Amino acid sequence: MKSIKLPLFCGSIYFLLIAIAHAIGLKIPGLFIYFNVPSYAYQNKIISLLAFGWAAFFFTASITLSRPLIKSILIIGLAALAMLTCININTDFAALSEKINPNLFHIETGILLLYWIWLFWCYNKIKQRKDLQQAKPADANAR
Numbered sequence: 001m002k003s004i005k006l007p008l009f010c011g012s013i014y015f016l017l018i019a020i021a022h023a024i025g026l027k028i029p030g031l032f033i034y035f036n037v038p039s040y041a042y043q044n045k046i047i048s049l050l051a052f053g054w055a056a057f058f059f060t061a062s063i064t065l066s067r068p069l070i071k072s073i074l075i076i077g078l079a080a081l082a083m084l085t086c087i088n089i090n091t092d093f094a095a096l097s098e099k100i101n102p103n104l105f106h107i108e109t110g111i112l113l114l115y116w117i118w119l120f121w122c123y124n125k126i127k128q129r130k131d132l133q134q135a136k137p138a139d140a141n142a143r
Helices: 002-024 041-064 067-090 102-126
Strands: none
Touching: 002 041, 002 067, 002 102, 041 067, 067 102
């Protein structure tokens, strides 16, 4: 079971670091995907709040081992990767600044994909085991 707890806990720490970096405006590559693209303080505060929410979801999943929550994290993570890829491919970063190298954004997104694959692999490795908490159906007799 430890095999799924570790990537979930690592995810919670990662998103907590993203939340902190965005809250204080510290543009660290990896914590700011678009670290050399101009941004506004209000955007960073919004991202900070949302990243803190992700950190909470990952942390909760690492403690409860809730199968539905882990599935949601995997699905939402895949959607986030698709959106980052779309942004990386379709944004004219040169129009913002000639100094921006979009290849760095592809590398960062690729690293996130590797993390997602690790999490997905760990989930599939243990999903048949009874260690994961199943969603409990509503009790029909509780009326």
